[in-house]
Amino acid sequence: MAYVITEPCIGTKDSACVDVCPVDCIHPRKDEGDFEASTMLYIHPDECIDCGVCEPECPAEAIKPDTEPSLEKWLKVNADFARTWPNITQKKDAPADAKTWDGVADKFATHFSANPGSGD
Ligand code: SF4
Numbered sequence: 477m478a479y480v481i482t483e484p485c486i487g488t489k490d491s492a493c494v495d496v497c498p499v500d501c502i503h504p505r506k507d508e509g510d511f512e513a514s515t516m517l518y519i520h521p522d523e524c525i526d527c528g529v530c531e532p533e534c535p536a537e538a539i540k541p542d543t544e545p546s547l548e549k550w551l552k553v554n555a556d557f558a559r560t561w562p563n564i565t566q567k568k569d570a571p572a573d574a575k576t577w578d579g580v581a582d583k584f585a586t587h588f589s590a591n592p593g594s595g596d
Contacts, residue, residue, distance in 0.1 A: 477542055478524035482550045483584050484536035485516040487577025488570065493530035493539060495567040499523055502530070503558040515589045520558035521551070536578060549584075557590070 481493075481502075494502045494517070501523030519530075519539075531539045542551055577583065 477526045478521040478554075479519050479526065479528065479530060479539055480521075480542050480547055480550045480554045481517050481519055482538050482540055482547070484538035484578070485534075486583040486588055487515060487580070488536045488538070488574045489515075489517060490535050490570050490574070491517060491564070491567045492533040492535065493517070494564055496529045496533050498527060498529070499525055500563055500565045501525075501558070503563045504561045515583075515587060517564075518554040518558040518561070520563070521555050522559075 491502075494500075501520040503518045503520060516538075521542075526541075528541070531541070533539075540547060540550075577587070580587075
């Protein structure tokens, strides 16, 4: 079992989860306000120890246990990108336009980008 980051993270990228994760298994984002690069964060399914401390830290409520139903797409997205992109180990400031993406529906279809972030 692991936790998984879902659609509300796209564009908001608060990254409070990064500061509390004891095993640094949260992968990347990019901070330059470039929405085309690393639009969200991912949890590495093989590194997550299922402690659950990240879930209540996310203001967008984007983090879910993988036991919840209908998360198949997000399980694949987290696994695919967390395995190929670098991790980050400290919280960073949210993007300047983060609030404009909070609560927006269907962001994966219209605004998701597969471009990597730079890690730290
Ligand atoms: Fe990290 Fe624990 Fe969250 Fe997994 S559940 S991503 S180990 S804080």
